[in-house]
Amino acid sequence: MNAEQTGLRVEEILSGLTESADPAGRAAAEALVRALMDFYGAGLARLAALLRDADADGRAVLDDELVTGLLVLHDLHPDDVPTRIARGLAAHPQHRAELLDYDEHARSVRLRIPAASGGCGCANTSVDGAREAIEGVLGGYAPEIERIEIEEAPAAPAQPALLQIGNRTIDPVRAAR
Template identity: 35%
Template sequence: MSLTDRAAAERVARVDALLDSVESLPDPGLTVDALQAMLDLYGEALARILAIGGDALGPALVEDELVAYLLLLHGLHPLEVSVRVEQAVSRVRSRLGGSAVEAVTVADGVARVRLRRGRGGCGGAADPSALLEEAIRNAAPELDRVEIEELGPPPVLITIDALRRPGARTS
């Protein structure tokens, strides 16, 4: 059976919702134990696949979003959290509607991002902070927090020449 990336993402969301439902049962113990045993078994199998494939296999596997999710779930993702966060930020840069990421740091379970808001931008653009946070959380769910420091747009600089010439452009 081969799922499209969208169908796989929908399946992951459904599994997450079902797991939340199981945890809310009056006595989820046996069900949670069975699920944990299955996850442990799958995690061991994935670890063996990675060991058999050597150093080259891990980076190739993370190109697939679903496989990367499973590796994250089992603590087997070959890329450091800081690298995954940087990659996530890079993937959403073009969708930030004129805003720019000025700095990204990851330390002690916290990703910190400095975001410089653009001037105006597209009215239809998504909230840059929300986009960044979602991308980072998806790439590094083991983080405790994502902190986004928002800075205003850079000041408009007007040259003396521009003041002397009516209709001249500012920079």
């Protein structure tokens, strides 16, 4: 499909919508077109900027969530899903998670997050917060994923108290009593 054919097709569709008797449907369709144009415009602008500033191999472009979203939307992304998951998690280090498994058929991913720290007894808050953040991140990098399973890494075992042995002088008067 070339640009001229696409332009003519868009004009044809918009003319049909303008002639439609349903004003609500027409307004919704126009809003949809505007949203898509904004999305594509922002993605293409970002792609152009990243290509201009990219390192020698150009892979920095694939670290961008918006560009990745455009490429995935059109099944053009060169990386497989597990690679995109890893890229997404690496691009947002504040949401540390380890990829344990990706099931293509179930469209699910299993991740492990670090154990909660602080001893407040609020491990669910940690998992719930991580889930929300990770779902947001992976939505842009791997929208194919329909289910995310998160397990919390076991907490490190408590270290035994250290016996302090040192050189201290003993008071002979006190020791004799």
